[in-house]
Amino acid sequence: MQQHATSISKDLIQRYDTAAPRYTSYPTAPQFHNGFSEADYRTHAELANNSLLPRDLSLYVHIPFCHSLCYFCGCNKVVTQTTNNKVNEYLDRLLREIRRRGQLFGADRLVTQIHFGGGTPNFLSAEQIHLILDEIAQQFHLDLPHKLEIGIELDPRSITPKGVHELNQQGFNRFSIGVQDFSAPVQEAVNRVQNEADTVDVIEAALAHSKSVNVDLITGLPRQTVKSFADTLDKIIDTGATRIAAYNFAYLPARIKAQRMINPTELPSTTSRLALVALARDKLLAADYVHIGMDHYALASDSLAEAYRTGSLQRNFQGYTTHRETDLIGVGASAISNFATAYAQNEPTLSKYIELIDSDKLPIVKGLSLSEDDRIRHAVIQQLMCRHQIDLSAPVGRLADTDLHTSMSDYFAPELTRMAQLAEDGLIELDQARLTITETGRFFMRSIASVFDRYLPQSQSGQVLPFSRTI
Template identity: 45%
Template sequence: MNTLPDIEFSEALIRRFDKLGPRYTSYPTADRFHAEFTEQSYIEYLAQRSTQAGNNPPLSIYVHLPFCESLCYFCACNKIITKEHGRTTEYLRYLAKEMALVVAHIGPDRRTAQLHFGGGTPTFLSPDELRELMTMLRSHFDFLPDAELGIEIDPRTVSDDTMAMLAELGFNRTSFGVQDFDLAVQQAVNRVQPYEMVEKAVTASRKAGFESINADLIYGLPKQSLESFNRTLDSVIELSPERIALYNYAHLPSRFKAQRLIVEADLPTAEARLQIFLMSVRRLLDAGYIYIGLDHFSKPDDELNKARLDKSLHRNFQGYTTRADCDLIGFGVSAIGKVGHSYSQSVRTVNAYYQHLDANRLPIEKGFSLSADDVLRRQVIMELMCSGPVDFAAINRTHGIDFRSYFAQELAQLKQYEEAELIQVDEHRIAVTPKGRMFVRAVGMVFDSYLAQQSSAKFSKLI
């Protein structure tokens, strides 16, 4: 097993500290968003960029493309299942209207460091439509020379020509939804894609010059076993993607209608799920991957690991990122944004989205304005999530507090993690230990002032 000094795994500690908790792609978490945050609230935060020219962070743009040809039973994303490809023409027209409304308020500083197409299936759009969308984006936003442009790929929807076209449009990172290569598992979740299909798409990506390829895996799916997932890992390691995301399937059929089509008796037991996870971590480390945090792994020379080492790693709604903290602008149904000290989310249905834009209104459904305490706690939680030390003096200077007094109660609650050697706390900082890197969500939860007000049933297990 890989014995890198910055990561240690203990099955006993996992059993002790595994519990339900947020993934902290934001703080406060998205379940705290509320309808009192309106379109006008969002406009006010956009307008602040106009009044502080030269002091704005760069932009990160997310475009939600919700269309899929078929339903994957495990999926918790906001999607529209259809084979009518003509529906995208209208959707693109409304995306253009939304962009025009946003840039009317955001001001001239539109430097953009990051772009991500998610869904749904972004490659549901035709090549011409993808070109049209990129032309639209480039006409409104100033992409930096080293901007990171990523797109989620369903291997069933692409060809060699598709990957070459995406590279031509400027995309340099791609993420393939693999989930599992076992046929019985694929049939149980209605997503059949042979290894050869994925291999062909990955090969085409490399030929087209993509800088980084990610493979998404999910453990805990129906029909999955230790032996079957071990074979899946054989195949993934052979594909040798630069990054691997190993997600824990959260079975919440009361919230996600598609999951009701999964036969619950086919799901692995909690013990089997834990053993699959432990085996997967060992195998990925043995194969030379580095544990980045939560469910992310990368090769040692990937930018994600370099950011981890130089403490520039960040976390946003797309997960871990190498980019400095950006203002995130979301376009499309259900898209989430982060501008200044605010979060916003658009309406979830296409009809509501179109109705808002027909009335020349931004399609904001809800959001959140952060207080000074929220901003402070967000910094602490995000630094923990990225396994960076929480430096008391730096936070004191930024927020005008005395950390040890302000967080006296939280520091007392950290004792159990300190005693388990997951963190080290002294007069100057909180440092995550090699043992603790897997438990940063649990440590971060100590600083979450909203957890007592909400049910933990909304969240997934830490492991």
């Protein structure tokens, strides 16, 4: 499908600038509860092992340490300047957790993807990263080297092109580099000052070693303007980065203490934020990037664009991914695991995480066993977020692997009735056989998906309480 630049009316902005989840999971994280135990996790792991066709595994490794505090960041992190005893203690417990997790999965559960996130994964030395990779190789069964994807998030302020080369020598073949914005006033406002030339050198070094290099940008930051962000986009496009994620800034100072350091009067207005989002889309489409979904773009040659074309695209806690229908195994503080039937989250606080590991336990503190309805709605939201359409004539069981023969249109009759306004506003095309998100609707995918979310808590004004605004 050819993609075009789109203008958005102020009426649509006012109507749909609500708060909603990003749907990296369904049900979303606020539904996880502390009644979910390690025993529950083991039960769901065994259930996954015993399925007729066990799914491959994707491993997420959380490294929480950062050299400095970025005011916009909502990730689970610990700010420290040097590799100290705290870091060494964490690394030791992380290796222990990897050993315990590996014991739960048999030889037929191949690891096809490993991703290091944070925090700042390259806070660790090359030797420390090697220890983690070596432990994973010993405890899990890895796919063939030419099929195995090993990715890492990089802070370009604390790595050189030589460091990128060293990571590639260890097996890393996908890199994600944080930029956010090259504008000096924006960088000062969010306490993330980074040298533009050094950053470009790191991006180019990554491209020399990988066919898939992502750059993270953020729209809606304080002091950001259309002109300044256009300059940043032009410079990133010129590097040839194969993927670009232009995330909408989630301003939640009540929940994220670091964001209280941001002057709210310097944030762009709703209209300006949408102009920044539209600018990113227009420039990236003009530069031959494919709009994968929400805030993700990729060149046609990138594996993410290929996954989008072939229908194998998936959305999880790392955003969009090429690996469809894998079980996600999260290790490290705050990491989340996901089976077809459950979610489980690790303890986020370092000291408590270490205590649980020292007690010979998996550090699971909350989670959720999925009901049949959860799995059906999860599948529908995945379809919307990754393929932008739903076959309403199909039986529910075909999409969500259940025994239900009810058609999608019958199962979701109340939701489809509520979508009449979305169709009238041009966000979706809707008939008896199919629901399709339009080009305009791409800007409001979170609002569209939220119609299928039966957990969504709402205030009397209709605003969703615990989530960031969609624009």
